[in-house]
Amino acid sequence: MTHPDFLWRNPDPKPAYDVVIVGGGGHGLATAYYLARNHGLTNVAVLERGWLAGGNMARNTTIIRSNYLWDESAAIYEHSLKLWEGLSDELDYDLQFSQRGVLNLAHNLGDVREGRRRVNANRLNGVDAEWLDADEVKKFCPIINVSDRARYPVMGATLQRRGGIAKHDHVAWALARQADAYGVDLIQGCQVTGFEITGGRVTAVETSRGRIAAGKVALAAAGHTSVLAERAGIRLPLQSHPLQALVSELLEPVLDCVVMSNAVHVYVSQAHKGELVMGAGIDAYNSYGQRGGVHVIEAQMAAALELFPIFSRVRVLRTWAGIVDVSPDASPIIGPTPVEGLYINAGWGTGGFKATPGSGWVYAHTLAHDRPHSLAEPFALDRFTTGALIDEHGAAAVAH
Amino acid sequence: MLLIDCPNCGPRDENEFHYGGQAGIACPTGDMTDERWAEYVFMRDNPKGWFHERWFHVHGCRTWFTVERHTVTHEIRKPR
Numbered sequence: 001m002t003h004p005d006f007l008w009r010n011p012d013p014k015p016a017y018d019v020v021i022v023g024g025g026g027h028g029l030a031t032a033y034y035l036a037r038n039h040g041l042t043n044v045a046v047l048e049r050g051w052l053a054g055g056n057m058a059r060n061t062t063i064i065r066s067n068y069l070w071d072e073s074a075a076i077y078e079h080s081l082k083l084w085e086g087l088s089d090e091l092d093y094d095l096q097f098s099q100r101g102v103l104n105l106a107h108n109l110g111d112v113r114e115g116r117r118r119v120n121a122n123r124l125n126g127v128d129a130e131w132l133d134a135d136e137v138k139k140f141c142p143i144i145n146v147s148d149r150a151r152y153p154v155m156g157a158t159l160q161r162r163g164g165i166a167k168h169d170h171v172a173w174a175l176a177r178q179a180d181a182y183g184v185d186l187i188q189g190c191q192v193t194g195f196e197i198t199g200g201r202v203t204a205v206e207t208s209r210g211r212i213a214a215g216k217v218a219l220a221a222a223g224h225t226s227v228l229a230e231r232a233g234i235r236l237p238l239q240s241h242p243l244q245a246l247v248s249e250l251l252e253p254v255l256d257c258v259v260m261s262n263a264v265h266v267y268v269s270q271a272h273k274g275e276l277v278m279g280a281g282i283d284a285y286n287s288y289g290q291r292g293g294v295h296v297i298e299a300q301m302a303a304a305l306e307l308f309p310i311f312s313r314v315r316v317l318r319t320w321a322g323i324v325d326v327s328p329d330a331s332p333i334i335g336p337t338p339v340e341g342l343y344i345n346a347g348w349g350t351g352g353f354k355a356t357p358g359s360g361w362v363y364a365h366t367l368a369h370d371r372p373h374s375l376a377e378p379f380a381l382d383r384f385t386t387g388a389l390i391d392e393h394g395a396a397a398v399a400h
Numbered sequence: 401m402l403l404i405d406c407p408n409c410g411p412r413d414e415n416e417f418h419y420g421g422q423a424g425i426a427c428p429t430g431d432m433t434d435e436r437w438a439e440y441v442f443m444r445d446n447p448k449g450w451f452h453e454r455w456f457h458v459h460g461c462r463t464w465f466t467v468e469r470h471t472v473t474h475e476i477r478k479p480r
Binding site: 224293 | 401402413414415418419421434435438441442443444445446447448451453469471472473474
């Protein structure tokens, strides 16, 4: 038996690149892909400490939507959603992108008001959004318990029909294959241990596989961004937390949409293979441990069972945690840093997967032109000094 | 679930506590600039290793206290 063709080469690092991307997750791979596709930059390396897409890309709940409250967020996430809509064809790979609709439930009057406001804000921004009352929720997703005696009664929901899920591994593999085909070096097992900074400008990265000179260095390291930035002498407004998720045993098709509840920190969908995929809220404390407390899972399951009594005898197959980098306003940080030539793309927190192509697109543009893409501009690091925050904590709550 | 040693009540389950983030963040005095204010309000250490942090025994004696915790192993020790 022979091994099928590999999707990408496994090259040794060259001594120098025009752009070195630190982190071979979804955002790093998308950035490399769009650097080559949109800007003709192919002398590019993606350095990955472990293996490609083995961090949060392998741990998220794959929900894709763009129904954010503020103009800046709606613009960048909607840009991303539009890219998702063409990405399977473009990458010639079935990403199992399924626009099955995303419900965000309202459980109290405050949720209802916030949801209706968000529907209106979304429509003004050209993002599809509908408000469903409880009966309409029941029609759209018949297995939800909409009884007014539930612990968390369903008083309505926002619906984004263009939202949905995709197969995370396929996304990573497809982006990696195309980036590799353009000549980008995807280098695994290569940990960045330091930065060579000369006269305030980054000139090289020090790695576990030696020094690699770089015209520009682009961090795309999610939960480990602070650790890397510290080695370049930069302090960031990020805190790393565990974010837990779980899957059930495989079931026959029972849930054909995505259901999210920000108030009770649970979000549920059924993957193509049949398992229920559920995400929780973050564990409160800072951690790089890729595990969290059982009580967080317990609270999430309790809420899920109130919403879906039909799941009461479903068994959990496994739980896990990824390390998410959360910014003070729950919005990403994209752009230059105080070190010339060193860029960051971080702070996507609990919601980075949906942004994968959009993030890669604007980050690549920012790197290629040495100035922020117009969609990335509001997400600059200096907003924490100017006060121009994009506060999506209240708008999208914790569950992204 | 962490087991956190409250100085008043002894070891208790984590879900009796509220997390308070990095310890030792003092309100700046003297001439204020936007940069200093941003540093105080938003910038925090985020180490992979030992971390001085605040916990609040919200469902117990309501004491705020500082511990040192390792952010990979989650081991907790008295602050040094």
